[in-house]
Amino acid sequence: MSLGPRVPCYGPRGQLLSNSSDDVLTSAHLSQKYPVPFAGSHEELGLEKSWMSPDGRYGPYGFGEEDKSYSRTVVDWDTVDWGLLQNDCFALNAHRFTSEAAKFLNNPVRFAWKSAGKVPEDHQWTDFSGSRRTAIILRAYDGYDYKKRDMQHIRSLIVEASLRTGGEYVVVLLVHIRSEEFNPWNSPEEYARAFEHAKIPKELQSIAVLWNEPLLESWYPETLEHRTFWQAFQPLQLFSHYYPEFDHYWQFEMDMRFTGDAGAYLDAVDLWSRKEPRKQAMERSTFFYDPTVFNTTDEFRAAVDEVNRGRSHVWGPVRVREVSPIGPRPPTTDEEDNFEWGVGEDADVIVTSLCADARKSTTWIFRGWVYGFRAGKQGPPRYFCPPAIQRGSRALLHAIHTLQRRGLRIASEATLPSFALWLGLKISAPPLPWYLNDVPDDEERARWMLGGPKASDDGFGKGDPQWGQPDMINSPQMSSTFWWAGGWPGELFEGWLQGKKTQDGKPMYPLKESEGQLYMPNLMLHPVKRE
Template sequence: MAARMNRLGLAGAKFRRFFTRQTLVVALAICLVWYLGMQFRSDSQHWSHLGGEHPDLRTPPKRMPTHNVLPPLSERVLCHGPRGHLLGQSHDDDLRSRELDGPYPQPWAGTFEETGLDLVVMTAEQRYGPYGFGEDRENYNRQKVDWNTIDWGQLQNDCFERNRHRFPVAATRFDDTRTAKPRFAFRNFSGVPQVRHWHEFEPSRRTAIVVRTWRGYQYMPEDLYYLRSLIAETTLKSGAEYQVILLVDMKDYEGYDNDIFASEEAYQKGLQDAGVPPEFQSIALLWTERLLKSWYPLIGEHRTMWQVFQPMQLLALHYPEFDHFWQLEMDMRFLGDAGKYLDSITMVARNEPRKQALERSSFWHMISEIGDFGEFFKQVDQANKGGSHAWGPMRVPEILPIGPEPPVADPRNETFQWGVGEEADAITTSYCMDANKPNKWAFRDWISGFQSGVKTPRFYCPPAIMRASRNLLLVIHQAQLEYGIRVPSEATIPSFALWHGLKLSFPQQPVFHRDRDDFANKAKWWRGGPRASSTGLGPDNSDHPRGRGLTFWWESDWAKHIFYEWMGRKLDEGEPRPWILTDRDGKLWAPNIVLHPVKHPK
């Protein structure tokens, strides 16, 4: 017994010597470092590993490469415009902008400098004169055009042929939709595979600009100016890097009973019934709700308000010769050159690093509140302690991501180089909000297909005017087709991009406000910016004032007043002249911005 006690005493002495004060301090320090590391991980990357507790027996998809910078295309070749002249060599087809005498208007949010937009102004005649505005006046000093003889589809294809040598072999012309057999078809009769994958396609370096319209739409003169300018300034001035398409909702849910996909004759009748002006008929693609139901029976909802991207998903499936798809609206108005505007937005997105792209997208950059974009960039980084909430795929159990693995495991060890020079898979036109933060988003509970329900990480970026890559649209299509996964329209593109680890960008385009001196209102939008954010991922509360006075916001009523007054038609005598219009020599000059929405006056 004594020997045993001696052995125990010896062991106890050794035990006490091992746990000295110094070793306890070291142990506590190690525990503290581990705890803080886990806290940071849960704060900055807690969505990256949701659902990873159980093994996933599904076959993982092929992942995209970590780096994917494409070489620049060769120099653009000039194309012919509607007057038969090469654009850039025809004064009658030129936009006639000028610089403003005095300081250029400072945006309420966003920036001209960072987006690279020209600081120019134009009158309505200088902007839309090449496209028919004012041609009924005696002082119209441009060559007149018989617009009913113009075929914008042919002009776009001629431009592509002049530039074919610039593009990879994957690029093709867009067939005349009046004569080509429709590619859209009901699911059981489609000639394309029901699911297609990103690695099946080579880059074409072309982008489709898809303008949504519908049967019964009343095409006013300003709509025609808009569409003509969009095609001329994007496709024809870019050497066919763009292709404008009209995507026409036939509104069969409102009693239109012609089954346009039943036969070629039925489709031809649909083209006649669609009401598209003759000059645009060769670029009109028709779709119906019945088509969407045949492809997405598990979704159960196909109305535009809920699933605006379903036709775009089918477009990517059936027309994979485009790398990217812009969804634009008929009620948008580019007050400057549309092609230069989209080129600038695309360039900003291409050059944005992946690190903290989501975090930067969750704040509006307001120069008056934070200074230039460099300061904004720095404060977002500080608010996130050098980390990122979206580093690689934002893991949810239902999604097997196709996006690339990050170059390093910890975003704090990356110096904002990853993704620079790569095309963005998702480009939004306004800032994004976290659906899981306090908010009054009307669609917050509209989600299906996720075991976490409304707790699933989602981001919404209204309005749903966005650019999506073919790769992104194809994985959304597959998720809806096979699993019935759904989120509302304005959350679809950003959320799926983040779940798959695809590149997202919000180029901070300039936006103005009617009440520029209402600083209390602006403060409610700013909400302290990055410095006041506890997470670094947007303001802590997503609620904000109504956006009726903004130049670009889904519920704005100021945008149409700006446009129509600029065009020479005052909508409301009691409404003061929009302050962003400058009066010089008896003419109104507008800055280089985009307006939305510009509804038809009643």
């Protein structure tokens, strides 16, 4: 059901975004051919093939404002209150949402020790109806050095994903208090001390929420492990428990960037995942979408279906003794389903990169990290999909919250997709476009694709998301614009912003040059390390 027309909201310059030319992103029309992604597809995902210069992309958010040539109104960013702007935008659009929707407020503080009894220990997924809103959770920590690139990125995310969508998204800064000096949950005064210690920029303070590991320990004592390295989603689970007014929760890292309109990108991902059928969704997530082989995702789906002989390894919940499913029952058998079940249904988990069977991986360092299950030496069926930049539904996160309180735990990158499978919920892996650091030859492409669906002997892909580990034989050598690790995305991003070229005087791939300006295609980059 459509939410209805988006009502224009006010931006950081005090004007309606629909009437403010200073707040508009500028995409150039270049004569050069748009580069074909190494994997994924702009067309199939529904993304605009935009070309943006650094000024066209980040000019509205302060990029270049110190230069005399800056043509926009200069904003005093310390006077901007992003929480107020997001809530004012929601107020203008409140009629578009259900009664479950509400303004986001970080005061009064909601997080508390479990023993405080401020909220029920568990929520049932049936306790809430849809609000049609999504929280974008940006993960930061105390003492984080917010550089100008970070601030421009965060501002762009708030304006494009929240304000330009009429409040369909809310951006929240979830700040890890690592110092043991503070106990924020003991008193409002102690929370205020920890908040000051975190050194959060003034413009972001109204969207910031603090957490620490002792808080997680009070809620999940049976898991025994609460460090982000192993349990990156525990803070997100707890956030959904205390802030249940959202249907979905994106977990974003500070070292990612959108080089086009972030809101349009997230809208495209959401729409694509809603259209994806449940049948063979897990199988498809283990293959890259190769645009040199497939013209459409329908062709790709047919190829995966062929090697699976019309069957689906996952049909309804994957049975695990410790987990009671909450998802719907399949309406028919997998053989009889013509890729109809799940179409029009929100995905409970959206992953952003390749998935693989944790039990078969030879390189994933967490492959044996599974506790609380009675499933033999290998543990229950589970899939990992690094990085932990994923979207989880309220139903999924609330269910994981309850199951982790009972001591069930697996590593971060496997948490959302695996629990979704056991609970009978929907998973989606959209064809996000990304590039290598050069046009690959056939040998390098083969190293990544490993024959695609045609080479599969069990219906799943042969790739391993941990490529780059030293023990991988014939592993790919070229860097990608979106991966769980690597320095290339940061080099590309900074090269674009600074106008750097290669030693032979050419733009770094896939940038293009026109009239002395460098232009970037529409991408999600990760990891972009600090400048």
